[in-house]
Amino acid sequence: MTQITQPAPEGSAATAPALLSLHGVQKHFGDLHVLRDIELEVTAGEVVVVLGPSGSGKSTLCRTINRLETIDEGEIRIDGELLPTSGPGLARLRSEVGMVFQSFNLFAHKSVLDNVTVAPIKVKKVPRAQAEREGRELLERVGVADQADKLPAQLSGGQQQRVAIARSLAMKPKVMLFDEPTSALDPEMINEVITVMTDLAKSGMTMVVVTHEMGFARRTADRVVFMDAGRIVEIQPPEQFFTAPRSERAQDFLSKILDH
Amino acid sequence: MDHLFEQRSAIWDAFLTTLSLAGISGLLALVLGTVLAGMRVSPFLPLRIIATGYTEFLRNTPLTIVFFFYVFVTPSMGFSFSYKVAAVIALTCYTAAFVAEAVRSGINSVAPGQAEAARSLGMSFGQNLGLVVLPQAFRTAIPPLISVFIALVKNTSVAGAFSVLELFALSKRLTNAYSADVITILIGIALCYLVICIPLGRVAAALERKAVFGR
Numbered sequence: 001m002t003q004i005t006q007p008a009p010e011g012s013a014a015t016a017p018a019l020l021s022l023h024g025v026q027k028h029f030g031d032l033h034v035l036r037d038i039e040l041e042v043t044a045g046e047v048v049v050v051l052g053p054s055g056s057g058k059s060t061l062c063r064t065i066n067r068l069e070t071i072d073e074g075e076i077r078i079d080g081e082l083l084p085t086s087g088p089g090l091a092r093l094r095s096e097v098g099m100v101f102q103s104f105n106l107f108a109h110k111s112v113l114d115n116v117t118v119a120p121i122k123v124k125k126v127p128r129a130q131a132e133r134e135g136r137e138l139l140e141r142v143g144v145a146d147q148a149d150k151l152p153a154q155l156s157g158g159q160q161q162r163v164a165i166a167r168s169l170a171m172k173p174k175v176m177l178f179d180e181p182t183s184a185l186d187p188e189m190i191n192e193v194i195t196v197m198t199d200l201a202k203s204g205m206t207m208v209v210v211t212h213e214m215g216f217a218r219r220t221a222d223r224v225v226f227m228d229a230g231r232i233v234e235i236q237p238p239e240q241f242f243t244a245p246r247s248e249r250a251q252d253f254l255s256k257i258l259d260h
Numbered sequence: 261m262d263h264l265f266e267q268r269s270a271i272w273d274a275f276l277t278t279l280s281l282a283g284i285s286g287l288l289a290l291v292l293g294t295v296l297a298g299m300r301v302s303p304f305l306p307l308r309i310i311a312t313g314y315t316e317f318l319r320n321t322p323l324t325i326v327f328f329f330y331v332f333v334t335p336s337m338g339f340s341f342s343y344k345v346a347a348v349i350a351l352t353c354y355t356a357a358f359v360a361e362a363v364r365s366g367i368n369s370v371a372p373g374q375a376e377a378a379r380s381l382g383m384s385f386g387q388n389l390g391l392v393v394l395p396q397a398f399r400t401a402i403p404p405l406i407s408v409f410i411a412l413v414k415n416t417s418v419a420g421a422f423s424v425l426e427l428f429a430l431s432k433r434l435t436n437a438y439s440a441d442v443i444t445i446l447i448g449i450a451l452c453y454l455v456i457c458i459p460l461g462r463v464a465a466a467l468e469r470k471a472v473f474g475r
C-alpha cells in the first residue's frame with residue numbers, strides 16, 4: 001500500500017483503508033499522455049470532486065476506474081482488489097462501481113423501471129419481484145416514481161439523469177462515479193440532479209464527481225482534486241482550494257471560472 | 261389462362277416449395293447472420309476474423325457456386341443431402357452473410373454510450389449484446405433486412421436449376437409444355453413472387469413505424 005500523502009478528509013480517520021486507490025497510473029491516447037503518475041486514494045464515505053480545465057483528463061480518469069478505458073501502467077484497486085483486465089472478475093468489480101454519464105445513456109428501448117431492474121435481475125440474479133420492489137423504491141428516492149412505465153425519451157433531461165443514478169444505485173455499488181452529470185442539462189434542471197447527489201453523499205455513499213458545479217464542490221466535497229494536463233496538481237479540502245489554491249495553475253483556473 | 265387454371269395445384273405446390281425454401285432459409289439465416297454480426301463486434305480477435313472472413317467470402321461469391329458446392333461437392337466429401345435440404349443450406353449460408361452485414365450496420369448505429377452503460381453495470385459481452393445492443397440494432401436493421409429477405413425469395417429460383425421443383429422450375433416446365441401461353445404463365449408465376457414479397461415490404465413499413473415510436 002502506498003502511504004497517504006494527501007491530507008485526510010475532515011472527520012474521517014486517516015488510517016481508514018482506501019476503498020478506491022489508483023497508484024502510478026499512466027495512460028496514453030497515441031502520442032497524447034492523458035494520465036500521468038496518478039496517485040489517488042478515496043476512503044469509504046468520502047466525496048471527491050475532480051476539477052480541471054477541458055482536456056485535462058478528468059473523464060479519462062473516471063473511465064479508467066471501471067475500465068471503460070484501459071491503462072498502460074500502474075494499478076487500480078477497488079476495496080483492496082486489483083481491477084482485473086477482463087472476464088467475469090472484471091464484470092463483477094464493475095458492478096460494484098456505479099457510473100453516471102454526462103449523456104445519461106439510459107437504455108433507450110426499455111421502460112424506466114426496466115432500466116433500473118435489468119442489471120440486478122440479469123447480472124446479480126435478484127428475483128424479479130424483489131428487483132422491481134427495490135427499483136420502485138429507488139425511483140421514489142430520486143423523485144421519478146410516477147414515470148416508471150415511460151420510455152426514457154419521454155422524460156426530461158433532469159428526470160433521465162435521476163433515473164440513471166437510480167439505475168446505478170440498483171446494483172448497490174461501493175462507489176459511484178459521476179462524469180459531468182449536469183453538463184448536458186438545461187439550467188433549470190441542474191438543481192434537481194444536484195439535490196439527489198447531495199442526498200446520496202449525505203447517506204454515506206463514496207463518490208468521485210467530475211463537475212463544473214462549484215457550489216456542489218464547496219458544499220459537499222470532502223476533497224477537491226485539481227487536474228491539469230493529465231496530472232493531479234493538488235488535492236485540498238474545498239475551503240482551502242477555493243480560497244487559497246496552492247498551485248499557480250489552480251489559481252489561474254479559479255480566476256477564469258469565478259471571474260465571468 | 262386455361263392452362264394456368266388447369267395447373268393450379270402444381271402451381272400451388274411450387275408456390276409452397278418456394279415459400280418454405282425462403283421461410284426456412286430466412287429464419288436460419290437470421291439466426292446465423294445475427295451470430296456472425298455478434299462475433300464481428302466481440303472482444304475476441306479469432307471470432308472477429310472468422311466472422312469477417314465468412315461474411316466477405318460468401319457475400320462476394322455467386323449464389324450458384326454456393327449451390328454447386330452443397331449439391332455436388334459435399335456429397336463427394338461424404339455428406340449427402342436431398343436437393344431440397346442442400347438448397348436450404350446453400351440459401352442459408354449465402355443469405356446469412358447479408359443478414360450479418362445488415363445487423364452489423366444496425367449495431368454500429370446504436371449509440372456507444374448504450375454499451376458503455378451496460379458494461380459499467382457489470383453485464384457480460386453476451387448480456388450487453390442480447391439485452392441492450394441487439395434489440396436496438398434490429399430496429400435500424402429492419403429495412404435492410406427486409407431487402408435481404410426479398411432478395412432471398414427471388415434467390416430461391418436458383419434452387420430450380422438444382423432439381424427442386426419450385427416456382428421458377430415449374431415456370432420453365434409450363435412454358436415448355438404450353439409454348440403459346442408463355443406470357444400468361446410468366447405473369448402468373450411472377451404474381452406468385454409478388455404475393456410473397458409485397459407483404460414483406462408492408463411488414464417492413466409497419467415495423468419501422470413502430471420502431472419510431474419505440475425510440
Ligand SMILES: Nc1ncnc2c1ncn2[C@@H]1O[C@H](COP(=O)(O)OP(=O)(O)OP(=O)(O)O)[C@@H](O)[C@H]1O
Pocket residue numbers: 029032034052053054055056057058059060061
Ligand atoms: N478516445 C480518445 N482517443 C483519443 N484521444 C482522446 C480520447 N478520449 C479523450 N481523448 C483526449 O484525451 C484528453 C483528455 O480527455 P478527457 O475527456 O479525459 O478530458 P476532460 O478533462 O474530461 O475534458 P472535458 O472537461 O472537456 O470533458 C483530451 O485531449 C482528449 O482530446
Ligand SMILES: [Mg+2]
Pocket residue numbers: 058059060180
Ligand atoms: Mg470530460
